[in-house]
Amino acid sequence: MYRSQRLGLKYLTASTVMFGAMIAFGLLSSVYYILPGFLLNVFNFSTGKIIHIDGLVIWLLMGFIGSIYWFLPEELDREVEGIGLAELLFWVFCAAVAVVVLVFIFVQYGTAGEWSMWFINQGRKYVEAPRWAAIGIVVVALVFAYNVIATTIKARRTTGILTVLIADLVPLLVLYFDAFPEMTNMSQDLFWWWWLVHLWVEATWEVLIGCILAWTLIHLVGASRRVVESWLYVEVAMVLGTGILGLGHHYFWIGTPRYWLAIGGVFSAFEPLPLLGMVVHAVYDAGTHHLQAANRPAFYWTLAEAFGNFIGGGVWGFMMTLPQINMYSHGTQWTASHGHFAFWGAYGCGVIAVFYLALAKSRGCDGLDGRAWKWSFALLNVGMLGMVGALLVAGIDQAFFERAIGGSTWSAYLSMQGRPWFIESMWARFVFGLVFACGYAVLVYDLIAIGRREEAGVQEAVAVAGS
Amino acid sequence: MTPHAMVATALLLGAFVAAAGAYGLLYCLSRLWDQPQLRIWSHLSYATLCAITATLVALTPLYFGWKILIVVSCGAYLLIPAVTWRYLTRLHPGEKMSHDPRLAGHVNRSMLGVHRRS
Numbered sequence: 001m002y003r004s005q006r007l008g009l010k011y012l013t014a015s016t017v018m019f020g021a022m023i024a025f026g027l028l029s030s031v032y033y034i035l036p037g038f039l040l041n042v043f044n045f046s047t048g049k050i051i052h053i054d055g056l057v058i059w060l061l062m063g064f065i066g067s068i069y070w071f072l073p074e075e076l077d078r079e080v081e082g083i084g085l086a087e088l089l090f091w092v093f094c095a096a097v098a099v100v101v102l103v104f105i106f107v108q109y110g111t112a113g114e115w116s117m118w119f120i121n122q123g124r125k126y127v128e129a130p131r132w133a134a135i136g137i138v139v140v141a142l143v144f145a146y147n148v149i150a151t152t153i154k155a156r157r158t159t160g161i162l163t164v165l166i167a168d169l170v171p172l173l174v175l176y177f178d179a180f181p182e183m184t185n186m187s188q189d190l191f192w193w194w195w196l197v198h199l200w201v202e203a204t205w206e207v208l209i210g211c212i213l214a215w216t217l218i219h220l221v222g223a224s225r226r227v228v229e230s231w232l233y234v235e236v237a238m239v240l241g242t243g244i245l246g247l248g249h250h251y252f253w254i255g256t257p258r259y260w261l262a263i264g265g266v267f268s269a270f271e272p273l274p275l276l277g278m279v280v281h282a283v284y285d286a287g288t289h290h291l292q293a294a295n296r297p298a299f300y301w302t303l304a305e306a307f308g309n310f311i312g313g314g315v316w317g318f319m320m321t322l323p324q325i326n327m328y329s330h331g332t333q334w335t336a337s338h339g340h341f342a343f344w345g346a347y348g349c350g351v352i353a354v355f356y357l358a359l360a361k362s363r364g365c366d367g368l369d370g371r372a373w374k375w376s377f378a379l380l381n382v383g384m385l386g387m388v389g390a391l392l393v394a395g396i397d398q399a400f401f402e403r404a405i406g407g408s409t410w411s412a413y414l415s416m417q418g419r420p421w422f423i424e425s426m427w428a429r430f431v432f433g434l435v436f437a438c439g440y441a442v443l444v445y446d447l448i449a450i451g452r453r454e455e456a457g458v459q460e461a462v463a464v465a466g467s
Numbered sequence: 468m469t470p471h472a473m474v475a476t477a478l479l480l481g482a483f484v485a486a487a488g489a490y491g492l493l494y495c496l497s498r499l500w501d502q503p504q505l506r507i508w509s510h511l512s513y514a515t516l517c518a519i520t521a522t523l524v525a526l527t528p529l530y531f532g533w534k535i536l537i538v539v540s541c542g543a544y545l546l547i548p549a550v551t552w553r554y555l556t557r558l559h560p561g562e563k564m565s566h567d568p569r570l571a572g573h574v575n576r577s578m579l580g581v582h583r584r585s
Contacts, residue, residue, distance in 0.1 A: 226558070227555075234554075266536060269536050269540060272484050273540070273543055276488060276491045277547055279488060279492060279495075280548050280551040280555070283491075283495035283499070284499070284552070284555045287495065287496070287500070288499075310488055314484045314488065315485045319484075320480075322533055325476060325480070329477065396474055396477070404473050405470050
């Protein structure tokens with residue numbers, strides 16, 4: 001195994017730890033909805049939510065970085081350039097994340113000034129990490145980009161997937177600089193902030209996961225590189241074609257000109273089209289392999305990715321994306337339902353699939369199977385479906401009573417919190433959150449245990465051959 | 468738009484994409500397994516998609532432009548599975564998958580990364 005692949009495994013492990021932290025703080029945040037006085041004056045709801053959402057961003061980013069460090073040396077048949085620096089920065093990254101989480105938990109907030117912005121909370125939603133940590137993320141991203149590009153240059157060759165990946169790393173990095181400006185005009189601030197949030201999630205990350213899944217298909221089912229690369233180009237063109245101007249659906253109610261209503265609506269309506277193409281591709285690949293692959297967990301998580309992306313992003317998104325509906329639904333639990341489902345489907349399942357793929361090789365297994373992964377697969381997906389269903393009911397209730405009937409007043413918001421459907425939905429979300437957490441516990445157990453017997457057998461065989 | 472119309476329209480929009488997904492899935496399965504029954508179900512799914520489109524156009528207070536967009540999308544959803552399928556089968560002609568023992572061997576080798584070193 002290459003050093004880069006060992007580093008990839010470390011990143012995937014750290015990503016799984018962050019996944020757990022995200023679940024823990026998501027569960028904690030969900031308790032505030034059913035016990036409103038919970039941890040009053042001890043731990044703010046907003047801080048729990050920050051760690052939940054930032055944890056999501058970090059676990060997925062670590063998962064993507066780990067996946068690429070895993071596949072890159074195999075792609076170019078050589079060790080990654082600057083691997084020593086990358087290994088050092090992995091520990092710096094983990095330490096920085098730990099410090100930021102501890103500051104969020106124990107300090108939580110400060111006065112509105114430079115000190116707070118640099119050392120407590122940058123104050124920008126989803127990128128709240130204090131400025132020193134945000135600069136650290138830029139350094140990690142720069143080194144990561146250097147690793148990929150320098151290795152490709154040193155290898156004196158490239159592949160279609162790698163070229164797409166390198167082209168994607170540039171906007172991925174540049175867009176993160178959007179986390180830094182300090183604008184006092186709220187509309188201007190949101191206008192540029194959405195470039196970071198939307199164009200990461202619905203453009204550059206889509207391309208990134210497209211590249212990772214292309215490699216996954218090649219290694220998982222022996223798919224032809226020519227096929228995978230041709231399809232990757234088509235998907236990237238379609239995703240970027242609809243996703244870039246789909247940005248408009250975030251510009252509906254933030255003080256931007258009226259034409260964004262039309263642009264956002266039209267391009268958002270087209271966004272499910274490439275997702276349907278991905279479903280067709282997934283069914284084709286799964287069907288031609290008779291739903292069989294040597295690494296069954298990775299195979300099923302890859303399938304879950306295609307379907308989850310379509311349903312979470314496409315179905316849930318289109319329900320609320322046209323401006324006439326979005327006027328009532330945005331910012332309600334309806335949006336949270338869409339967000340949970342889409343992130344899980346589009347990215348979460350893909351990262352888990354790569355982890356299983358990497359484990360098979362690192363433990364010297366011909367294939368992976370067992371019972372635990374099926375339990376974790378079922379519990380995680382049932383938990384997620386239950387949560388998004390509960391949030392959908394709560395969100396529709398909110399859009400109906402609080403927004404459409406109540407006129408979005410503060411009084412309507414408060415009375416909404418006491419409505420039976422809303423409260424019952426919040427309980428259901430909490431219960432299914434627990435199911436999801438159980439699925440995570442089984443997943444962690446399985447990631448630790450799966451393939452160990454084969455690994456021990458391989459080590460024994462090596463020892464016998466050596467003696 | 469009344470509160471009831473808002474909820475009904477949103478649910479219809481969700482059902483619109485879900486029906487398109489069901490059509491795409493059943494279309495692929497019917498082609499994959501050459502099952503006439505599945506083909507009938509895929510046609511029924513597309514008929515459901517058309518019925519939802521007609522309902523959205525006739526009965527919801529969406530603006531005219533959005534209704535046009537929905538009709539165009541309904542047409543696109545008819546084409547996407549067929550076009551994608553044709554594209555994939557043209558790209559894959561040499562590939563017969565896991566029932567072929569040689570490929571199964573290839574899958575195992577590629578998982579172990581052996582094929583790069585052998």
